[in-house]
Amino acid sequence: MKSAKAKITFSILLILGLFVVGYFVNIMLRSNDDYASEADKDEKRIEVSKYPGVDLVTEITEKKNYNMAIHYPKFKSDKLNTEMEGYASSVKEDFLAIVEESKEYIKDRAAVLSLAMEIHPVVENVYSIVFSEESYVVGANAQQKAKVYIVDAKKSDFIQKTKILKDTKRNREQLYALINKKFKESKEYSPLLLEDGLKIWAADPNNKLNGMYFTDKAAVFQFDKYEVTAGAAGMPKISIPLDEMQNLLTDEWKEKLQIENDKKDEKDDSKNNTKDKDKPQEDKPVKDDASPKGGKRVALTFDDGPHPKNTLKILDLLEKYDAKATFFMLGNRVDFYPEIVKEVADQGHELGNHTWNHKDLTTLSKAEGIKEVERTNQAIKSAAGRESTAFRPPYGAVNKQVQSAISSPTVFWTIDTLDWKSHNPAAILNIVQENVRDGSIILMHDIHATTSEAVESILKYLKKEGYEFVSVSEL
Structure with a gap:
């Protein structure tokens, strides 16, 4: 009798034990899923823009077979956001489906998707949101499409x-x-x-x-x-x-x-008067008193910015270590954060052009490529008061047509920190330590928070090793 009761008790305890173990395993798996989800989300950034009530969502993905640069707005309205997120997701899904269908033909050149966005204020709280979708998978021509929304941010509705x-x-x-x-x-x-x-x-x-x-x-x-x-x-x-x-x-x-135009004209006249007074200061070239020291030199470069938080953090670190760097900026982000561009310029760093929408220039016509670059040059000059002096093609993709169309020096890199991939400050530093030498050009991206965390350790290490930090043009 006791033996039977013991067996029953043991069975109950065993079942409870298995249940508890299963519960904790499930929790651990869910935690791992959450961690993976967080890692995935790290590619998706939401940043405050200069436009009231509108933030900017950015997703940049670089894989072996494809690259994606996706931008869309985020409002305070669920209704507006559902439509914007749904549109961006549908573009991404359609592209990935074509990539999957064509993967056996994708060999020498990775497929590319660019979903760029422009925002145009119309009247108070009303914006035109203009998407330009451009993709290239295989074949001779890139696909190009446009989509437009007119939104009333205050009323949370589409017009x-x-x-x-x-x-x-x-x-x-x-x-x-x-x-x-x-x-x-x-x-x-x-x-x-x-x-x-x-x-x-x-x-x-x-x-x-x-x-x-x-x-x-x-x-x-x-x-x-x-x-x-x-x-x-x-x-x-x-x-x-x-x-x-x-x-x-x-x-x-x-x-x-008409009412808004009248007001706008008055504001523009006021701005023009102010601009005329300040023009000599804006056109004044930045004086460079630095002289070559004859030691080891390295160029830190940052792509895809500016970023409202990370770029400012990096600027503070560069100032702390008496370092100069080159920032290769996207025109569409310059439009969102002109004050950050001005700060980069005011601190004496080199301004670089990284095109307007991060498109693969080798898939565009010569006229389209020139427009991508020139429009960014104009935005940088408008924001900073001086022009960009270097150019870096997205993905490092360049051909004779691109080279002949660009007047600024084309700058690549000698060390890719893979910061966009690892999101690990220690791993980023390790790549620099293993590969740096006199004359190295180090590629990083100031849109990643983990990169801004890695910069101080990189600066500290390189300074200890006797490196001077200069712009790419100085190299």
């Missing part, structure tokens, strides 16, 4: 184009005439215009004017590649000043846009 533009047959005819005129006036687009395609676009009753958006000064029409022009035009944009669009606007928006 339909027909609320702004009166969509009638007569207005469509006038719109065609305006756009056609602008195309023909453009030296860049005129030879590439497919006029019949534009007529079809304007007359199509199913055309919801999806590529149309507004700034505070103009209506802009963004077309997909091949839609109304030959492929060499890429995704053409035609801008029509609002005063030429007055008759096509609804009464509500005619009033809103």
